[in-house]
Amino acid sequence: xNGSIRFLYHYPIKGLTAQPLTLVDLRKGEGFPFDRxxxxxxxxxxxxxxxPQPLPKDRxxxxxxxxxxxxxxxxxxxxxxxxxxxxxxxxxxEANLSTQEGIEAAVSFFSTMFDLKGDTRPIFAHAGSxxxxxxxxxxxxxxxxxxxxxxxxxxxxxxxVGRKVDPMRFRANIYFDGWKPFGELDLLEREFSIGGARLKxxxxxxxxxxxxxxxxxxxxxxxxxxxxxRHFGHPDMGVYAEVLEGGVVRPGDSIVLLG
Amino acid sequence: xxxxxxxxxxxxxxxxPQICEIEFRRPDGxxxxxxxxxxHIVVETPNGMARSYSLVNDETENDRYVIAVKRENGGRGGxxxxxxxxxxGDILRISAPINSFGFVQAPKYLLIAxxxxxxxxxxxxxxxxxxxxxxxxLIYSTRSAETSPYLKELTAPKARDFTTIxxxxxxxxxxxxxWPTLKAPDERHIYYCGPTSLMNAIYAQTIHWPRSAIxxxxxxxxxxxxxxxxPFKVKxxxxxxxxxxxxxxxxxxVFRDAGLKPKSSCESGTCGTCRVRLIAGVPDxxxxxxxxxxxxxxxxxxxSRAFSEELTLDI
Numbered sequence: 001x002n003g004s005i006r007f008l009y010h011y012p013i014k015g016l017t018a019q020p021l022t023l024v025d026l027r028k029g030e031g032f033p034f035d036r037x038x039x040x041x042x043x044x045x046x047x048x049x050x051x052p053q054p055l056p057k058d059r060x061x062x063x064x065x066x067x068x069x070x071x072x073x074x075x076x077x078x079x080x081x082x083x084x085x086x087x088x089x090x091x092x093x094e095a096n097l098s099t100q101e102g103i104e105a106a107v108s109f110f111s112t113m114f115d116l117k118g119d120t121r122p123i124f125a126h127a128g129s130x131x132x133x134x135x136x137x138x139x140x141x142x143x144x145x146x147x148x149x150x151x152x153x154x155x156x157x158x159x160x161v162g163r164k165v166d167p168m169r170f171r172a173n174i175y176f177d178g179w180k181p182f183g184e185l186d187l188l189e190r191e192f193s194i195g196g197a198r199l200k201x202x203x204x205x206x207x208x209x210x211x212x213x214x215x216x217x218x219x220x221x222x223x224x225x226x227x228x229x230r231h232f233g234h235p236d237m238g239v240y241a242e243v244l245e246g247g248v249v250r251p252g253d254s255i256v257l258l259g
Numbered sequence: 260x261x262x263x264x265x266x267x268x269x270x271x272x273x274x275x276p277q278i279c280e281i282e283f284r285r286p287d288g289x290x291x292x293x294x295x296x297x298x299h300i301v302v303e304t305p306n307g308m309a310r311s312y313s314l315v316n317d318e319t320e321n322d323r324y325v326i327a328v329k330r331e332n333g334g335r336g337g338x339x340x341x342x343x344x345x346x347x348g349d350i351l352r353i354s355a356p357i358n359s360f361g362f363v364q365a366p367k368y369l370l371i372a373x374x375x376x377x378x379x380x381x382x383x384x385x386x387x388x389x390x391x392x393x394x395x396x397l398i399y400s401t402r403s404a405e406t407s408p409y410l411k412e413l414t415a416p417k418a419r420d421f422t423t424i425x426x427x428x429x430x431x432x433x434x435x436x437x438w439p440t441l442k443a444p445d446e447r448h449i450y451y452c453g454p455t456s457l458m459n460a461i462y463a464q465t466i467h468w469p470r471s472a473i474x475x476x477x478x479x480x481x482x483x484x485x486x487x488x489x490p491f492k493v494k495x496x497x498x499x500x501x502x503x504x505x506x507x508x509x510x511x512x513v514f515r516d517a518g519l520k521p522k523s524s525c526e527s528g529t530c531g532t533c534r535v536r537l538i539a540g541v542p543d544x545x546x547x548x549x550x551x552x553x554x555x556x557x558x559x560x561x562x563s564r565a566f567s568e569e570l571t572l573d574i
């Protein structure tokens with residue numbers, strides 16, 4: 001199968017807005033640069049900055065429980081750690097999260113938003129190369145897997161349910177088209193190339209209630225996991241892949257199944 | 260409808276060309292069940308429908324309920340019936356008050372009403388004015404002065420100190436800019452109600468506010484026949500009769516077509532009137548009413564559907 005990369009995204013802060021990338025320099029065994037390396041962990045998450053351990057997604061402020069996060073348009077520069085939050089086009093917050101004051105202000109913003117008072121205030125979590133990906137609890141390799149969505153599968157799903165489905169509900173790193181709908185799900189252990197990199201499909205992506213949230217309105221408006229299950233007999237949309245060989249990837253590059 | 264009671268229409272008053280106020284009292288003049296500001300009642304309209312209306316009078320008045328009804332010519336006929344088929348002296352059947360808004364003690368309040376959305380808000384406003392609360396503000400947005408119920412009261416001396424009026428017809432249709440007052444969450448509790456566009460705008464602009472401080476009354480709700488609906492069957496427990504529910508009809512619709520009279524009000528899964536016991540089958544709960552612990556045994560047939568081929572309901 002021969003398709004094209006349409007969009008590349010990373011999510012520097014887990015649960016917050018997707019940030020488009022015009023180029024990614026993938027490294028062997030690594031995920032997308034700065035993908036989910038920051039997060040607002042729940043007070044009782046057990047996160048320890050000195051001994052970072054993979055944490056289940058319910059230990060973070062994420063969309064699965066908190067659809068209102070989608071109502072924020074966040075922009076975070078992982079290098080300078082400047083965070084800006086916009087609401088309906090208006091700037092609602094900005095701070096530098098490399099300072100204690102900035103972190104405190106951001107924690108206050110989310111504490112207010114989610115009624116987390118006193119001891120239940122969240123913690124701004126980050127620990128070097130550690131990633132808070134949903135599948136980080138599976139293995140170190142999975143923690144560094146990249147996520148892909150075949151836009152043809154999303155279109156097929158749209159046809160079945162008879163309504164628009166924003167592919168951004170699925171919060172993937174790589175969006176591509178040109179492969180047959182849901183063909184990617186049958187390619188476990190198969191290798192493919194994108195741009196100058198070579199990857200291997202390692203896992204199907206089981207969808208959760210985070211996909212019920214419309215990324216534009218911040219409302220839970222569609223039972224996506226149930227609908228996928230009803231129409232296709234499984235709850236999967238997209239796959240995870242491991243980077244076997246590094247290389248530069250850009251939108252427009254082809255994605256080719258190997259072997 | 261539980262706790263129903265008969266009331267007499269004591270008076271009717273025209274508030275605007277489209278909105279009339281109706282006052283209910285007990286036929287024997289006795290006190291009515293008490294209510295909190297923001298509460299609503301379900302009224303059985305003369306044409307046989309059930310409609311939710313906010314009580315607009317002050318909660319200290321225990322001898323009467325007052326509602327304001329907007330005539331909706333394009334609606335399902337409930338409000339039209341209230342406008343054209345009721346007169347002082349008529350007896351209507353209503354529910355006891357349902358305290359859905361939940362008045363919360365707070366150091367500050369922001370009330371936002373759009374058009375007929377003033378009805379659940381006005382009683383909160385009157386209460387705050389009556390108790391002399393030091394810090395509250397009502398933002399009231401309507402098309403024009405002529406279409407604004409309670410405008411005179413809200414712009415009277417004293418009340419007007421707490422009121423901001425915005426008429427879109429005087430501003431080239433531009434809506435009041437709420438962002439400056441909503442940007443920074445603080446001690447305020449926000450109560451709001453209005454047309455869907457306003458409800459959506461306020462939801463979006465208060466997305467960063469704690470939910471504990473946000474109170475809204477949404478009579479618009481969700482729909483039973485979205486695109487992800489498919490046909491299924493409903494078995495009526497009492498008779499064993501089985502009904503086919505097509506993809507584009509709700510259970511309540513089908514029962515109504517069959518000449519039955521299922522209890523129903525909002526038809527959008529928001530009021531709780533149509534609640535029935537769920538006996539068998541896998542429910543697709545689509546309402547906004549049932550709590551997690553009720554979903555095993557109850558079901559809202561106005562919007563909810565089935566994942567299984569068949570449901571058995573005590574309907």
